[in-house]
Amino acid sequence: MNSTTRGFAGRPRAARPGLPPGQYDAGDDWPVLSAEVTPDLAPADWTFRIGGLVTEPRTWDWEQAHALPASAYSGDIHCVTGWSKFGVRFGGVSLDAFLDAVRPLPSATHAVAYAHTGYTTNLPLADLTGGRAWIVWEYDGQPLAPEHGGPARLLVPHLYFWKSAKWIANLELLDHDEPGFWEQNGYHPRGNPWQEQRYSGD
Amino acid sequence: MTETATHTQGGFAPPVRFAVPGRIAVSEQVATRWQTATLTEIRRETARAATFRLAVPDWAGHLPGQHLQLRLTAADGYVAQRHYSIASAPDDSGHIELTLDHVEGGEVSGWFHTVARVGDQVAVRGPLSGFFAWPGDRPALLIGAGSGVVPLMSMVRHHRARGLSVPLRLLVSARSPEELIYARELGPETTPVFTRSAPAGLPVGRLAAAHLAPLLAERPPGGWEAYVCGSNAFAEHASRLLVAAGQPVDRIRIERFG
Numbered sequence: 001m002n003s004t005t006r007g008f009a010g011r012p013r014a015a016r017p018g019l020p021p022g023q024y025d026a027g028d029d030w031p032v033l034s035a036e037v038t039p040d041l042a043p044a045d046w047t048f049r050i051g052g053l054v055t056e057p058r059t060w061d062w063e064q065a066h067a068l069p070a071s072a073y074s075g076d077i078h079c080v081t082g083w084s085k086f087g088v089r090f091g092g093v094s095l096d097a098f099l100d101a102v103r104p105l106p107s108a109t110h111a112v113a114y115a116h117t118g119y120t121t122n123l124p125l126a127d128l129t130g131g132r133a134w135i136v137w138e139y140d141g142q143p144l145a146p147e148h149g150g151p152a153r154l155l156v157p158h159l160y161f162w163k164s165a166k167w168i169a170n171l172e173l174l175d176h177d178e179p180g181f182w183e184q185n186g187y188h189p190r191g192n193p194w195q196e197q198r199y200s201g202d
Numbered sequence: 203m204t205e206t207a208t209h210t211q212g213g214f215a216p217p218v219r220f221a222v223p224g225r226i227a228v229s230e231q232v233a234t235r236w237q238t239a240t241l242t243e244i245r246r247e248t249a250r251a252a253t254f255r256l257a258v259p260d261w262a263g264h265l266p267g268q269h270l271q272l273r274l275t276a277a278d279g280y281v282a283q284r285h286y287s288i289a290s291a292p293d294d295s296g297h298i299e300l301t302l303d304h305v306e307g308g309e310v311s312g313w314f315h316t317v318a319r320v321g322d323q324v325a326v327r328g329p330l331s332g333f334f335a336w337p338g339d340r341p342a343l344l345i346g347a348g349s350g351v352v353p354l355m356s357m358v359r360h361h362r363a364r365g366l367s368v369p370l371r372l373l374v375s376a377r378s379p380e381e382l383i384y385a386r387e388l389g390p391e392t393t394p395v396f397t398r399s400a401p402a403g404l405p406v407g408r409l410a411a412a413h414l415a416p417l418l419a420e421r422p423p424g425g426w427e428a429y430v431c432g433s434n435a436f437a438e439h440a441s442r443l444l445v446a447a448g449q450p451v452d453r454i455r456i457e458r459f460g
Contacts, residue, residue: 003238003275003323004275004276004277005274005275005276005313005322005323005324006317006322006323007313007317007318007322008274008275008276008282008313008317009276009277009280010274010276010280010282010309011307011309013280021281022281022283024282024309031434031458032434032437032458033458034456034458035333035334035455035456035457036451036452036454036456037441037442037444037445037451037454037456038438038441039451081285082283082284082285117451118452147434147438181333182331182333185331185332185333186233186330186331186332187331198234198271199233199234199330200234201233201234201235202234
C-alpha cells in the first residue's frame with residue numbers, strides 16, 4: 001500500500017543520505033532492545049570462543065583478547081525497529097584477527113553467534129570477514145555498558161543490529177545456515193538495512 | 203498452534219537456555235504483507251493515551267503480546283514506520299486495537315492524537331515476533347509500567363474472553379490513578395503500583411520486592427512465566443527484582459519500549 005496518509009507530513013527533516021529506507025534518526029538516543037535479562041558478567045568472567053569448522057578452535061579471555069591489535073569502528077548503526085544512530089564510535093578488535101588465529105576450514109560458509117545469555121543469531125561468514133565485523137568493548141571511549149552488551153559484544157554494523165549479538169560468548173562456524181533466536185521468530189535470515197530485510201519474506 | 207524450536211548444533215556451544223516459546227501458525231508471507239487498515243473508533247484512555255480501533259479485513263490473527271508494524275506516508279513520499287503492541291485480544295471481528303501514548307514530538311503518535319479521525323487509512327503488517335507472545339498455555343505473571351501494560355492487557359483480555367483457568371496476575375505501575383491505562387477494566391488479577399500519587403490508603407512508591415513476593419509465593423504448578431514490559435529503565439529494574447526473588451532467568455521475557 002503506497003497511498004498517502006491524510007494530514008501526515010512527517011517531522012521537519014533534511015535529506016539524510018546515510019539513512020536506510022524506513023529508518024529514522026534516533027539522534028542522541030540509544031534505545032535498548034534485548035528480550036532477556038541483562039546478565040551480570042564481569043570482564044574477568046568473559047570469554048570468547050570460536051569453534052566448529054576451524055582448524056584450531058580457540059578460547060580467549062579478557063586479557064588475551066585485549067592483546068590482539070586494537071581496531072575501531074566509526075560510523076552508523078541501524079536497528080530493525082526503525083531507528084538509526086549516526087557517527088557512533090566503538091573500540092575493540094577486528095573479528096579478522098580472531099578468525100586468523102583459528103583458520104576457518106574451506107567448508108565453513110556460515111556462523112552462529114552465541115551470547116552468554118543463550119541468545120543466538122546467524123550470519124554468512126562473508127559478513128564477518130574483510131574488516132566488516134568486530135568484537136567491541138568500548139563505546140565512545142568508555143567501557144561498553146552492560147545493557148548495550150558490555151563487557152563485550154559482536155559488532156556487524158552493515159546489518160541490522162540484532163545481528164550484533166550482545167554479551168558475545170561464542171562463534172560456531174558451519175557449512176550451512178542455521179536460524180538464530182530472532183530468525184526463528186520470523187526475522188529475515190540476513191538483515192541488510194539497505195534492502196529492508198526486516199522480516200522473513202521481505 | 204505452536205512448535206518448539208530446536209537447535210541441532212554440533213561441537214561445543216553454550217547451552218541455549220533462552221527458550222523460544224514457539225511460533226504462531228500465521229504464515230510469514232501473510233504477516234509481512236502490507237495491508238490497508240481503516241480507523242473505526244477512537245477511545246480516550248487517559249489524558250495522554252488513547253485506543254485506536256482498526257478494521258483490517260485480511261488480518262490473519264495474532265497471539266496476545268505480539269506487535270505489528272505501522273506505516274504512515276506523507277504526500278512527498280516520506281514514510282514513517284513504527285512498531286506497536288496489539289492491545290486487543292485475538293478475536294474474529296476483523297479488528298485490532300492499538301493504545302498509543304502521545305509522545306512529545308512523536309511524528310506518528312502525534313498524527314494519531316491530533317490528526318487522525320474515523321475513516322482514515324494507514325498501512326499495517328503483522329503480527330510480528332512470537333517471543334513475547336502468550337498463547338494462554340502457562341501461568342503468566344505480567345509486570346508492566348505506563349504504556350507497557352498494552353501487550354499485557356491483550357493477555358488479560360484473552361484470558362477473560364476464553365475463560366481460561368490457567369493462573370494469570372498483572373502487576374502494573376503508573377504514576378497516578380489518572381495515568382493508569384485501562385483502569386476501569388482491571389480486575390482482581392491486578393495489583394496497581396503508583397509511583398507519584400495514589401488513592402487514599404494506598405502507598406506511593408516504585409515497584410519493589412514486596413510487591414512481587416506474594417505473587418511469586420503462589421507458585422502455580424509449573425511455575426510462572428514472567429512477562430515484563432515498559433521503558434528500559436523499568437524493564438531493568440523489574441527483571442532484576444524477579445531474578446533476585448528467584449524467578450529463573452530463562453523464564454523472564456522482556457519487551458522494552460526504547
